[in-house]
Amino acid sequence: MHMVSFQAAQNIERVVNHEGVEKSMLTEYFEANRLHEDARSILYRDFPEWYTWQKRIVSAHPAEGERYYLRVLLNHVTGATSYEDLRTVNGEILPTFREAAERRGLIEGDNTLDESLTESTLYEMPSSLRWLFATILSMGKEIESFPLPDIQEEYDTSIGVTREIFEESTIELNVEDTYLSDSLNSDQRAAYDEIMSAIDRDEGGVFFVDGPGGTGKTFLYRALLAMVRGQKKIAIATATSSVAASIMPGGRTQIINSSLRRSYLWDSMRHLKLVRNMRAHSDPWFAEYLLRIGDGKEVTNRDGEVRLPDEICVSRTGKDTDLDTLIDNTFPSLDANTSGPDYITSRAILSTRNDSVDRINLKMISRFQGDEMVYHSFDCAVDDPHNYYPPEFLNTLTPNGLPPHVLKLKINCPVILLRNIDPANGLCNGTRLVVRGFQRNVIDAEIVLGQHAGKRIFLPRIPLCPSDDEMFPFQFKRKQFPIRLSFAMTVNKAQGQTIPNVSIYLPEPVFSHGQLYVALSRSTARKNVKILAVPDAGNKKRNSNDSKKKSSTCSKNESCDYLVGTYTKNIVYKEILTS
Ligand SMILES: Nc1ncnc2c1ncn2[C@@H]1O[C@H](COP(=O)(O)OP(=O)(O)OP(=O)(O)O)[C@@H](O)[C@H]1O
Numbered sequence: 001m002h003m004v005s006f007q008a009a010q011n012i013e014r015v016v017n018h019e020g021v022e023k024s025m026l027t028e029y030f031e032a033n034r035l036h037e038d039a040r041s042i043l044y045r046d047f048p049e050w051y052t053w054q055k056r057i058v059s060a061h062p063a064e065g066e067r068y069y070l071r072v073l074l075n076h077v078t079g080a081t082s083y084e085d086l087r088t089v090n091g092e093i094l095p096t097f098r099e100a101a102e103r104r105g106l107i108e109g110d111n112t113l114d115e116s117l118t119e120s121t122l123y124e125m126p127s128s129l130r131w132l133f134a135t136i137l138s139m140g141k142e143i144e145s146f147p148l149p150d151i152q153e154e155y156d157t158s159i160g161v162t163r164e165i166f167e168e169s170t171i172e173l174n175v176e177d178t179y180l181s182d183s184l185n186s187d188q189r190a191a192y193d194e195i196m197s198a199i200d201r202d203e204g205g206v207f208f209v210d211g212p213g214g215t216g217k218t219f220l221y222r223a224l225l226a227m228v229r230g231q232k233k234i235a236i237a238t239a240t241s242s243v244a245a246s247i248m249p250g251g252r253t254q255i256i257n258s259s260l261r262r263s264y265l266w267d268s269m270r271h272l273k274l275v276r277n278m279r280a281h282s283d284p285w286f287a288e289y290l291l292r293i294g295d296g297k298e299v300t301n302r303d304g305e306v307r308l309p310d311e312i313c314v315s316r317t318g319k320d321t322d323l324d325t326l327i328d329n330t331f332p333s334l335d336a337n338t339s340g341p342d343y344i345t346s347r348a349i350l351s352t353r354n355d356s357v358d359r360i361n362l363k364m365i366s367r368f369q370g371d372e373m374v375y376h377s378f379d380c381a382v383d384d385p386h387n388y389y390p391p392e393f394l395n396t397l398t399p400n401g402l403p404p405h406v407l408k409l410k411i412n413c414p415v416i417l418l419r420n421i422d423p424a425n426g427l428c429n430g431t432r433l434v435v436r437g438f439q440r441n442v443i444d445a446e447i448v449l450g451q452h453a454g455k456r457i458f459l460p461r462i463p464l465c466p467s468d469d470e471m472f473p474f475q476f477k478r479k480q481f482p483i484r485l486s487f488a489m490t491v492n493k494a495q496g497q498t499i500p501n502v503s504i505y506l507p508e509p510v511f512s513h514g515q516l517y518v519a520l521s522r523s524t525a526r527k528n529v530k531i532l533a534v535p536d537a538g539n540k541k542r543n544s545n546d547s548k549k550k551s552s553t554c555s556k557n558e559s560c561d562y563l564v565g566t567y568t569k570n571i572v573y574k575e576i577l578t579s
Helices: 012-018 025-035 035-042 043-047 066-076 097-103 112-120 124-136 164-168 174-183 186-200 217-230 242-244 284-295 322-332 356-368 515-520 535-548 574-578
Strands: 209-212 235-237 251-253 270-273 305-308 347-351 372-376 377-380 406-410 414-417 431-436 443-447 456-460 461-464 477-479 483-485 489-490 503-504 528-532 566-569
Touching: 025 035, 025 043, 043 066, 112 124, 112 284, 124 456, 174 217, 186 209, 186 217, 186 270, 284 515, 322 347, 322 356, 322 489, 322 503, 322 528, 347 356, 356 406, 356 483, 406 483, 503 515, 515 566, 528 566
Parallel strands: 209 270, 235 251, 347 489, 347 503, 503 528
Antiparallel strands: 305 566, 372 406, 377 477, 414 431, 414 483, 431 443, 443 456, 461 477
């Protein structure tokens, strides 16, 4: 496996005996690993960043067989000191680079889906196996390729009702929810009575319940669903996003393409408004503050920024360690709590952008106790026979909504689902899970929040494409487990969820409508919210110039505490609230 190039006219013997001919970039890399401890943590492809390299690293085409698999290994394994070392996995020397790459999970085996079923049969319940099998089929595997008995229809057409009515009328009533109507607040009560009386009078009608996050919309819907189903009537729960549907009993997803407000139905709807933040009802000052933030009515300074309550701001030194302080505040005594049932699900750090979220998640998984399991994705560019987009390039991409190429997990770590796999069973984009076990081709996870909490599921790797297919000049496909770590997540992903201990990391200000409100309103009280808001670079400069002026320069609308405290942008488009 050592190539030497030479001119056709050259004497072969002289070429072979030429001084240094036995050396290649790769043999020198092995040598550096032998000699220098520092080198052993560096991947072959990253070597030129640390050592002087006088040639370009060449790429390899999958059709080149062993040379290609050697290249795959070099892209993922550090510290190798010889070819044999590269072929060694868990102490066993494998005959080929291909087998070594497959054993390390770096290339896709021919039968990974079948293997994921086999692995699960060792310790899985029949219902979970059925679910895993259905998921595998929905990812494109033909049912005929399995030796199965004839399919028997469970639904009996002779009963005389359509399947949809049969299914809806067999949704189990959530008994606990039947008591919710006793504790509605006055806004919720007014909405509940108006809707229920239209149902009782058999009148029909369309109602639009409007209210910022945390004002108890879901609570109201659950009370209504329980009452209607308790009367043996049919109530179909739908929502525009699956995660919203999954927090309602028997919820289904309904994609609404055009805005309701532009619909001809809008004028005939009865509009019911909820305003009191119920999530934070134990902290009335904070509930009022949230209302002003949500409505864009909180007093701003001359840069249009709102002041954050002092007690939620973590102290800032301007150094990288500030983020560690936020992490320590959010996950105190982590080691003692890794396996506790509520600890890990009741806290999260929210940020606006994926790169910040990824950074925090990587910090957290290395702090988390336990053995690490690393799953590599299998990436390809569809229809790329000339290998213009080699896997080592594709591996570096992590478009929005896709899992990373290198997915590092530990037992009991929290993850979030990135696709709607089975919304009716609570598995949708945004569902939070905790990892309970792993095999090479399946991950055992437990749903930890919402009405399906406690359900165990087995996730296979599935092929995923970016939702925005214009993102790259080629069609990108990544086969990976459809999850990301969720110690941290984006504010958008957290919408609709209650996170009792929430921290917010804003290395730059929020950039979209209502984002600050959504982030702050995830928790139940001021004392459970922490925020690290780095001042906007432009404003910071202005602020420091202003600090030389007297505070009498504050205008009527401004807080004159302008020069103390932490300020940040709150983006609220009035036209969205008033249209
Ligand atoms: N009347 C009530 N009594 C007690 N708790 C309530 C009441 N209404 C709502 N809550 C609680 O307040 C929290 C927020 O309520 P809910 O999730 O229904 O709000 P939401 O408007 O649907 O929020 P989001 O828009 O963020 O999804 C929940 O923990 C809920 O149990």
